[in-house]
Amino acid sequence: MVASRIRSIRAIVEERIAGDAGLDAGVARLVRAAFVGQLDAALADEAVESPFDAPPPQEAEPAGxxxxxxxxxxxxxxxxxxxxxxxxxxxxxxxxxxxxxxxxxxxxxxxxxxxxxxxxxxxxxxxxxxxxxxxxxxxxxxxxxxxxxxxxxxxxxxxxxxxxxxxxxxxxxxxxxxxxxxxxxxxxxLLSHSQLSKRLEGKPSDLFSAMAVGLGIEEISETRERLRQKRLQAERMRRDAGKAANALRSDLAALVDDRASRCANALERDPWDLEAIEGVLADATGGEGDQALAILHALATANAPASGTIEEVRAQLVKAHERMTAIASSDTARADRLLKMLTEALALHEHDGDQPCPVCGEGTIDAAWAGEARERQARLRREAREARAAQKARADALDAARQLCTATPDALGQAERVGIDASTAIHAWRDWTEAPDGEPDLPELAERLAERGAALQEAVANLRASARDELDRLQALWQPLRQQLAEWLPQGRETRRAMEKLPGIRTAENWVKAVEEDVRAERFRPVAEQTRRFWEMMRQSSSVSLKKIALVGTAKQQHLDIAVTVDGEGGAALGVMSQGELNTLSLSLFLARATLPESxxxxxxxxxxxxxxxxxxxxxxxxxxxxxxxxxxxxxxxxxxxxxxxxxxxxxxxxxxxxxxxxxxxxxxxxxDGPVRRNLDDARAILRAEQVHESTKARVIPVFCRQSLEAACIEGIWQKRASGGIDHAQTEEDIREATMLTDKLGLLLFDEPGRGSDALDAVNQRFGKAAADAVTDCNRGAHGEALSTPPNTLINRTRTLTGKLRKMQ
Amino acid sequence: MTSSALAEARRLLEYPPTTDSGLWERAAVLLSRQALEASVERFWEQRSPDLQRANTRAQLLCLSEFMGGDTPVAGDATQLWNTLSRACHYDDDYLAPTAAEVAGWLERAERLCTIIDGR
Known part of the structure; x- marks a missing residue:
């Protein structure tokens, strides 16, 4: 009979989950998913296809x-x-x-x-x-x-x-x-001597495997292994991605570039701030917050007043100066007064006609005079207009010059922050904007504008060039890193996701490991106890006592832990045992394993x-x-x-x-030799013992004959029934319950229990009267009654009958 | 009588006259076997005197029947007698018994003799 298979591992795991109040629901979910081989689905937060509570697959029980x-x-x-x-x-x-x-x-x-x-x-x-x-x-x-x-x-x-x-x-x-x-x-x-001696000398993990196999805990070991693989995978990802991230971070930190330092900071965080990196990468210009780049961009595009404009203003100043010079000899106030007097004198002539000059009294104001006076009046008026225009032109030119001299742009002041030397440009610009002392002298001003304008333009052009160089340099450094970051990001994202799951996987793995060790220890305990018992029976005078025998550890640390004491002193190892003792221990282990009920x-x-x-x-x-x-x-x-x-x-x-x-x-x-023969030998030994009284022989010999017959019955019963389609446990029980010789004969002859009362007749029919008499005598003698035949006849008849009973098929 | 043989065996084991290895153990084994045989012979005095003179194997074979078949004493006595007999003889197959083994046998002999004598 094969003992019913030990309780399903699934049921044990489920019971442990239910009984563990401290177990996180997410971890329990991982344990279940790992058990049914769907860890990936569970980690992706997908539904686990095969429900854990489905009945476990039924395994065909091997035949005993x-x-x-x-x-x-x-x-x-x-x-x-x-x-x-x-x-x-x-x-x-x-x-x-x-x-x-x-x-x-x-x-x-x-x-x-x-x-x-x-x-x-x-x-x-x-x-x-x-x-x-x-x-x-x-x-x-x-x-x-x-x-x-x-x-x-x-x-x-x-x-x-x-x-x-x-x-x-x-x-x-x-x-x-x-x-x-x-x-x-x-x-x-099967156990051979060579195995016996090799068994305990092998690697601890091999011995462990040999002893652990067949405990029926493979499912839980596989579950643990799946979780372990997943953990190792995550740790490997973390290691690989972390290594890449560290390399990137140190490259990024070496850059004077806000984009780079922002990415470096993001990688410094735990977990990584991947969104910050994504933000940096998404903005080609570096984003709003990037001051250094903004300064560099401002410097790269900084403009001094255009040379054409400067030239125009210079020319305007020169021209205004010329006009001013042209009118400088004329007395505009006297011209005004003269014009006023001429205008009055012409009005007088027109009104009163020709007359002596009222002013000098010597000349005459007449028509000829009036013609000259009118021409002179027109000339004076023209000169007055020209003077006013020249004044305005001067003011305009000065205004234009002032407008040209704008203040220094802010970016120049910040150039130092981004590592650009802007001092020349700053000086040039300060010179440019510097106002001349006192009343402006137009030719001097014009000269100064041209000179300082050229200097300014050169300084600003140089500044722009160095800013552009710096931008190019940064871009050249940043671009490959940017590329690397972009390439690394998917790995980083995946790793960060895996990292989020890692603590759960770790907890699940440790939880399963603990359950595995418990269940294994529990299932190995009967083997361990039986081993110790067998050892105690066999050790006899050995001073070595087996204190503990257990399967401990998982993976590479697993071994069969055997603790022995020598003369009661603990802490001894297997090394203290002799080869004979080791063989005996090995045999104890083998027998304990091989006699498990489920074999x-x-x-x-x-x-x-x-x-x-x-x-x-x-x-x-x-x-x-x-x-x-x-x-x-x-x-x-x-x-x-x-x-x-x-x-x-x-x-x-x-x-x-x-x-x-x-x-x-x-x-x-x-x-x-065997029980049948040994009992007959014993009966014969009594028969031959000279001093023994006949009545004593008649009392004892039937006992041995009966035992011989019983042994023959048991052999015959097994020969007949073992391959007769009858459960072997049933046969064992039937034999156990057939206490009397006739019960056993009945079981053998009728192939069913409870036929003891019919046995004698059946023996008579099948094997003859002598055989039946032998059976009767065996029972008589045992009860002190007289035998029907002499003891030696009983022995011979018994021997004949045992031969027939054993060979019944 | 029995007790004197057993007492002598015990004395030899506990206070061996010399330290010659094996000798005193073997003597103790012989004395134990004699004591066991004597106990069984005395048992027959009352039950079936004919067996007193029979060989030891026959006596032991009959012991079970006369003690009542369900007691392990007869089987134990036969086992011990076989074991002691083997140990009495020099046998290339077997090493000389250790003092601890002999002590164990002596204890069993003491126990069995007491039981058989009590029947």
């Missing part, structure tokens, strides 16, 4: 089985086909034989058929591997293992055949139909466990095997006589099969 027969042909030490028939039920079987009898070929053949490998050969040279084919055998080579499977009628076959002489491609069949492909690794039912294998095959073991530990081993054999079919191959002796000495029920090898690799496996 006992081993019924191993047939080997032409393989290793075995030539013609040799069979190792086994009782397909719980119990201890020792397969004994001297070294080289082909005994191990059965075990190795079975291992190869079940696992496709042979652990003993794994470390061997290829020369060893090539020695697989038996030298005395021609024809096909095969290993066939037959199993009695729980609830399945007929035996299941797992075979290994080499269709041709090429060792490399044997055909393995039958394992998949039994559903054992995973279980053969997780609950490996489908109801059989264990151990090849040579006794090597390097102290005699006292052999006693312990025998006791452990006896205990395990109560529920499992335990098959031990050994060439060492100690285990066999110990089993006999400790009166442990065991089938002993001896393997012998004759000429040409002809190998035979034969049962030489």
């Amino acid at each position: 089985a006992h081993l019924a027969n191993i047939a080997v042909t032409g393989f290793r030490g075995i030539g013609p086909r040799a069979d190792l028939p086994l009782m397909p039920g719980p119990g201890l079987t020792l397969v004994v034989g001297r070294n080289g009898t082909g005994k191990s070929s059965f075990a190795e053949g079975l291992e190869m058929a079940l696992t496709g490998r042979n652990s003993r050969w794994d470390d061997m040279s290829s020369a060893w591997m090539e020695g697989w084919r038996n030298l005395h055998h021609e024809g096909p080579v095969s290993v066939e293992a037959r199993f009695a499977v729980d609830g399945v009628a007929g035996e299941a076959l797992v075979s290994l055949r080499w269709p041709n002489a090429d060792f490399d491609d044997p055909v393995r069949e039958g394992l998949d139909t039994l559903g054992w492909e995973d279980a053969i690794t997780s609950h490996r039912p 489908p294998f109801r059989f264990l095959v151990i090849d040579d466990p006794v090597q390097a073991m102290d005699p006292a530990k052999v006693d312990g081993l025998a006791s452990v095997l006896e205990e395990v054999a109560l529920e499992r079919q335990v098959i031990v191959f050994t060439h060492d006589t100690r285990l066999r002796n110990t089993v006999r000495q400790l009166q442990i029920d065991a089938q002993i099969i001896e393997v012998t090898r004759s000429l040409n690799s002809h190998v035979t496996a034969q049962q030489v």
Whole structure:
């Protein structure tokens, strides 16, 4: 029977989530998404497709089985086909034989058929591997293992055949139909001596893996691994993008450029202010806030008054001066007065006619005089107009000159801030705007305008050039950085998004890790406890005590933690143990693992466990095997006589099969001892004991005969029922409940429990009266009644009947 | 009588006359086996005197039946006797027993003898 599969991991995780009040809802969501393999969707805030609460997929349970027969042909030490028939039920079987009898070929053949490998050969040279084919055998080579499977009628076959002489491609069949492909690794039912010694000496993580496999926590380990990968990915992004950002930042900081320093500041922030960078990149001129660039732009476009304008004003000044010079000799006030007197005198002449001159009294004012006077009047008027115009022209020219001399532009004052030397231009401009002292002298002013204007223009042109150079230089530095920033931005955005998720992923990973360790420890605990128990049974006089055995850590730190004490002193490592003790510990671990209830294998095959073991530990081993054999079919191959002796000495029920090898690799496996035979031997020993009274013999001999018959019944029942489609657990229970000999006979003969009362008749019918009398005598003697036949007859009849019962099919 | 053999065995274990390794342990094993055999023989005095003279294997085989089949005492006694017998003989297969092992056997012998004597 296969124990129902342990509780689903999903249910455990869900229960842990529900029970953890401190667990953030977002983290729980990540855990669930990682569990169903949809972490990416969850991180993108998309819906997780497969709902976590859907029922977990049902796994087909592997079939439980006992081993019924191993047939080997032409393989290793075995030539013609040799069979190792086994009782397909719980119990201890020792397969004994001297070294080289082909005994191990059965075990190795079975291992190869079940696992496709042979652990003993794994470390061997290829020369060893090539020695697989038996030298005395021609024809096909095969290993066939037959199993009695729980609830399945007929035996299941797992075979290994080499269709041709090429060792490399044997055909393995039958394992998949039994559903054992995973279980053969997780609950490996085979252990050889070479594995035993290698087991604890390997890398801690390998040992861990060997012990952790099959605990059924892969789902949670995968969940943890998905989260870990996601975390590593995010951390890698952070590292890569961060490295790029740091390089950019130091390049940017080296620039005297507001754009650059703003981007550098944005990268300084945690998290990065990517929006600020985007803003800088979006504005080609550098944006409003960029003062340095504005100053540089102002300087680059600064203008002095145009030379044409200056020339015009200069010419205007010169001309105004000439006009002023032209009118400078004339007396305009006297001209006005003269004009006024002439105008009055002409009016007098017109009114009164010719007359002596009233002013001088000597001349006459007449028509001739009036003609001259009118001409003179017109000339005077012209001169007065010209004088006024000249005055105005002068004022206009001065005004124009004043207007030309504008104040120094602000940008020049700020040039120093952006690293531009504007002092020449500033001086030139100050000279330019400087007003001359006193009454302006037009020619001097004109000269000064021309001179200083030219100087100003040259200074400003130089300033513009250096500002433009600086702008070009900045642009040349900024442009590649701008490009790099633009290229980096998507990575930066993605990284920043990942960074936002990282704390959640970390928490989820740690949470899952803790659950994983808990569940693993919990599931390993039965193995650990059983290991300790087996160790205690086997350690006997060893001073080493096993205090703790646990699977700890994850990933690279994982190991099997084994704490031992020596004579009660703690802190000791495995190094204090002898090779024999290590083997014993390894065997304890193997047995504990292989006997977990969920293992489908109801059989264990151990090849040579006794090597390097102290005699006292052999006693312990025998006791452990006896205990395990109560529920499992335990098959031990050994060439060492100690285990066999110990089993006999400790009166442990065991089938002993001896393997012998004759000429040409002809190998035979034969049962030489077992409970049936041992009880008959004991009965005979009593029979032969001379001093023992007949009445005592009649009392004791039937007891051993009965026990022999019961053992034969149990063998027969397993032979018949194991591959008869009956659940093996049912058979175990039926045997347990068949307490009386007749109950067991009934179970064997009628194949159903509760037929004890019909058993005697059935024995009579099938095996004759002598057999039925033997059964009756076995029961009589045990109750102190007289026997129907002498004890030696009872022994012989019992022997005959056991042979028939065991072979019932 | 039994107790004297067992007491002597214990004395040899706890205060070995010399430190010769193995010798005193083996002596203690012999004494333990004698004590066990003596206890079983005394058991037959009352129950089935014929068995007193039978070989030890026969005596032990019958012990279970006469003690009542459900007690583990007979099986334990047989196991211990087998073990002590093996330890008495030099056997290439087996190393000499350690003092701790012999002490364990002695304790079992003391316990079993007390039980058998009490029946």
